[in-house]
Amino acid sequence: MTVLKELLESSGIKSAVVIDDAYDKVPKASDLDGQEIWSTFWADANPSEAALAEIFPAYPDMQPEQLQLSDQFVAAVWGAEGKLPAALRDPLFQGYRQAIATDRKYLDDLEARLKAAGLDVIQSGRVPPQEAIGVPLVFVDLFLGATQQEGDIDLSLAALAPMLQGHEKEPPCVVLMSRSELLGDKKERFRDGAGLLGALFRA
DSSP: OOHHHHHHHHHTOOEEEEEOGGGOSSOOGGGSOOHHHHHHHHHHOGGGHHHHHHHOTTGGGSOHHHHTTOHHHHHHHHTOBTTBOHHHHHHHHHHHHHHHHHHHHHHHHHHHHHHHTTOEEEEEOSSOOGGGTTOSEEEEESOOSTTOOHHHHHHHHHHHHHHHTTOSSSOOEEEEEOSSTTHHHHHHHHHHHHTOTTSSEEO
């Protein structure tokens, strides 16, 4: 038995939650960064307007600027494989897919290490599953969004909040993680925003 396994067992830690937007099944509008990809999409959309109205009935009544900010529209296009031309749909998600694939490589490695230490791993996207509540060890991504904007930190804090509520006297051990170079600059903001000052918190 390794020292880590002994430490986890002696602390009664049998499972861990990993919170990362790479686990989400559907992207949000905020995950698609860049006006250029949308400009190309709208320029090529005219021949597919009937199909777009079919997958998203509100399409004819909304302006492009509204549609590209709509999580529901993005979800509809994401789920429309085979209903929209690949040349129209695929470029819209190319950058998102690449970012998620990179994140999943790191997450797969983290999961393998946690499981090797004898822990059950609970995957969580931006909305934590019920079974994640009360787990004593939490790994959370600094930015819960593919574009890594400031507002994505607030999404990360919101995802962590249910795991802290009601556990103020015995909060979980929280490990803040990110492949962003901003981790060092933003860790204090995250710690204070989560109310983890003086708690078990690592970055």
